[in-house]
Amino acid sequence: MMMEFSKRLKTTTTPIPGVVLYDLPVHGDNRGWFKENWQREKMMALGLPDFSPVQNNISFNEKAGTTRGIHAEPWDKFISVATGRIFGAWVDLREGESFGAVFTAELDPSQAIFIPRGVGNAFQTLENDTAYTYLVNDHWSADAQGQYTFLNLADETAAIAWPIPLADAELSDKDKTHPRLAEVSPMPPKKTLILGADGQLGKALRAIYSDDTSVEFAARADFDLGSDTAYADRNWKNYSSIINAAAYTAVDDAEKPAGRNAAWAINVTAVAKLAKVASAHGITLVHVSSDYVFDGTMGPHREDEALSPLGVYGQSKAAGDAVVSLIPKHYIVRTSWVIGKGNNFVKTMASLAARGVAPAVVNDQIGRLSFAEDIAAGIKHLLDSKVAYGVYNLSNDGEPQSWADIAADVYELTGHPRDSVTGVSTAKYFEGKQAAPRPLESTLELGKIKATGFKPATADKRLADYLEKGADA
Known part of the structure; x- marks a missing residue:
């Protein structure tokens, strides 16, 4: 799938409250491409919370089919793809009426998504050498891991249609053992x-x-x-x-x-x-x-x-x-x-x-x-x-x-x-x-x-x- 150049910066709401998908303008020529991955002033004008990121993380994935998640972390994230293409899946694991709501989408470098604290994040790479990047508004620490909430990638209630079946995908042993939705303790609000x-x-x-x-x-x-x-x-x-x-x-x-x-x-x-x-x-x-x-x-x-x-x-x-x-x-x-x-x-x-x-x-x-x-x-x-x-x-x-x-x-x-x-x-x-x-x-x-x-x-x-x-x- 070819990446679309020169799209207008715009937002698309999703079934999960607070989760917003962004189309990013990407400018390309014979040398490659350039984009403003995160631009505070423009994105706040479109409704992005001023979430004050403090850390930038990159997940590099060598093979198509690499599948990670579903992890809900105690901070907000702004996620995009630096290179390659992914299938993303997000599940609301917060206390409240929207608990269990699901949203999926394919993302290339011309898109980004804002994920609030407590929404489970997962992705599956669709191309080799894919780099998945995210800004977070709190510093990672070992202590913070105790505040994570997890959901099994194969949960029947979420029923995520993974493009590459999980049996054929590359998963970690931990992700295979995470609980089903009925056993998940929702993340409480701040x-x-x-x-x-x-x-x-x-x-x-x-x-x-x-x-x-x-x-x-x-x-x-x-x-x-x-x-x-x-x-x-x-x-x-x-x-x-x-x-x-x-x-x-x-x-x-x-x-x-x-x-x-x-x-x-x-x-x-x-x-x-x-x-x-x-x-x-x-x-x-x-x-x-x-x-x-x-x-x-x-x-x-x-x-x-x-x-x-x-x-x-x-x-x-x-x-x-x-x-x-x-x-x-x-x-x-x-x-x-x-x-x-x-x-x-x-x-x-x-x-x-x-x-x-x-x-x-x-x-x-x-x-x-x-x-x-x-x-x-x-x-x-x-x-x-x-x-x-x-x-x-x-x-x-x-x-x-x-x-x-x-x-x-x-x-x-x-x-x-x-x-x-x-x-x-x-x-x-x-x-x-x-x-x-x-x-x-x-x-x-x-x-x-x-x-x-x-x-x-x-x-x-x-x-x-x-x-x-x-x-x-």
């Missing part, structure tokens, strides 16, 4: 690590991912953000994403020397360590940010608004955002006024109402509540839908309110008079107290995340539900 799993958002993330065995939850005692050992002891190659819901949030204490050190250690230094890990291993980092990165002199705040923090807490969060923004795969989820399981403003107001207290509450700070269950759902939506990386505002929707408005709503919803709540300015409320400066405008513009298909519930609906169920339900 894991997600959730940090800060004991906080309000962390508890909501635990709830939304409770049935997902690929998700690990790390509370403060499980993962010390300040310890180099915590980062070194984990095999990051097995992770696809990190959700950083951990933060130092004691806004007023951050203005004191000890609090300032703690805020920067957790909100900046630890975030930089996470960023280094994520960048080195191609991990998606989801980082939870705050309305405090703005000074509150304008609004609603857009994702592209220049950062202008007032106090130490806001400055540390803004610095963390800047670090995370440099990671190729990142989501900065900016939120405000978080309400979940644990101590929070709504729970405090409900307690005051129950005790008959008539509080003075700030009435010139404007924003929206962000219920932890909706933040968690929004984060899961971003990761599942694989929308463009970047910054996304995420709060509940509805009309912006002051803290005093919300407090009055809590009183009313719990059967107490709204006028028990008295409004007071921020300046008056904190008069004579050592307190951090607060942004007066905290409302976040939600158009960007809505455009991805995620529609946050209104804050008033969530507030009513929250109080009806009980603050810690």
Whole structure:
């Protein structure tokens, strides 16, 4: 079969999710031929993942009929033929609905194929002196072999129609003894690590991912953000994403020397360590940010608004955002006024109402509540839908309110008079107290995340539900 010259670079999808066949432009003349075997910019434009290859391997096969595989490895591969021609067979050996799906094709040097982690790869040479090449995005090691998944070349379920019968082909003894599909343990997906799993958002993330065995939850005692050992002891190659819901949030204490050190250690230094890990291993980092990165002199705040923090807490969060923004795969989820399981403003107001207290509450700070269950759902939506990386505002929707408005709503919803709540300015409320400066405008513009298909519930609906169920339900 003659190789076709000067084809247009194009892609063809296959029955196996993530497996994509590429036609490569090959330019030839009387001297031979030339091709761009892998061209990151052009291929990414066609949808090839930015899989960051780190090693290039070549399998040379002297005789036609040499047959290798079916091996599913714990890394992605971009495969092509340097010289000769092969019959390729790929079987999905990952956990999921597509387990066992098969795709076959003949490949010459004018074609290439992308094979995601966990998809079994096999080939049979159709010509002598065939060289089969592949880029991989992890370094081969002897330890990694324990993470391989194998399928027998003669599996009856896959029913691969080998051009040269296996009885006449050249096989290794190991390949002859690999299990049938019914005996294969599917390769599990890479894991997600959730940090800060004991906080309000962390508890909501635990709830939304409770049935997902690929998700690990790390509370403060499980993962010390300040310890180099915590980062070194984990095999990051097995992770696809990190959700950083951990933060130092004691806004007023951050203005004191000890609090300032703690805020920067957790909100900046630890975030930089996470960023280094994520960048080195191609991990998606989801980082939870705050309305405090703005000074509150304008609004609603857009994702592209220049950062202008007032106090130490806001400055540390803004610095963390800047670090995370440099990671190729990142989501900065900016939120405000978080309400979940644990101590929070709504729970405090409900307690005051129950005790008959008539509080003075700030009435010139404007924003929206962000219920932890909706933040968690929004984060899961971003990761599942694989929308463009970047910054996304995420709060509940509805009309912006002051803290005093919300407090009055809590009183009313719990059967107490709204006028028990008295409004007071921020300046008056904190008069004579050592307190951090607060942004007066905290409302976040939600158009960007809505455009991805995620529609946050209104804050008033969530507030009513929250109080009806009980603050810690």
